[in-house]
Amino acid sequence: MAETEALLNALSKTIRKRREELGLSQTELAERAGLHRTYICNIERGTQNLSLESLNNIARSLDIPVARLIGEAEEAAEEKSGLIRILLIEDNPADVFVFKRCLKNSSHRTSLSVVDSGLKAFELIRKVGDKPRTSLAEIVFLDLNLPGKSGHDLLKAFKQNESLRHIPVVILTTSSNPQDVKKTYGSYANSYLSKPVDPAEFERSINSVLDYWFGTSALPSPD
Secondary structure (H helix, E strand, O other), X not given: OHHHHHHHHHHHHXXXXXXXXXXXXXXXXXXXXXXXXXXXXXXXHOOOOOOHHHHHHXXXXXXXXXXXXXXXXXXXXXXXXXXXXXXXXXXXXXXXXXXXXXXXXXXXXXXXXXXXXXXXXXXXXXHHOOOOOOOOOOEEEEOOOOOOOOHHHHHHHHHHOOOOOOOXXXXXXXXXXXXXXXXXXXXXXXXXXXXXXXXXXXXXHHHHHHHHHHHHOOOXXXX
């Protein structure tokens, strides 16, 4: 219930922010969406429940896909909740399962997004573009052997993007090849972790990484 309320509040603020960025008044947005101005006012105050039809009309009037509008609201809600937002780029379902179990047993409160191919991850990076601020993730765990685009390609894409390069990228791979280690650090990887075979060791490794980045180290704000 509390999570739903937090999302609705975040959605209200996201709608208002988008409207103001477009230079629209509440009346102008209401006219575009075929709604009453009071309805828009109450939405932005967080006192009006949104129907799916109204949300679609508002998103269209704000020139933004409804899925993206909701996604931005979800990201804002997660930021406020204090959850560590983690992006895992991994195509192996078994490794994803183990990673999720590690987070479940972790002392850190986390929110996980999983991308299961290099191509999908590359498209995600491309969509971010050069936005001055992004809530894509606070830390990325990146496999090297991925379909579509390799982890090496994605690492370069992350570090060449001004909006994303501040995000720690941890290589999480089965490879212990010294050349892979050297190559990834040469592309500014923040850490290199060979996947432990033992589940308990895997869990300790992930927790150690999170302890360092979100307990010991200070990270810059993307603002």
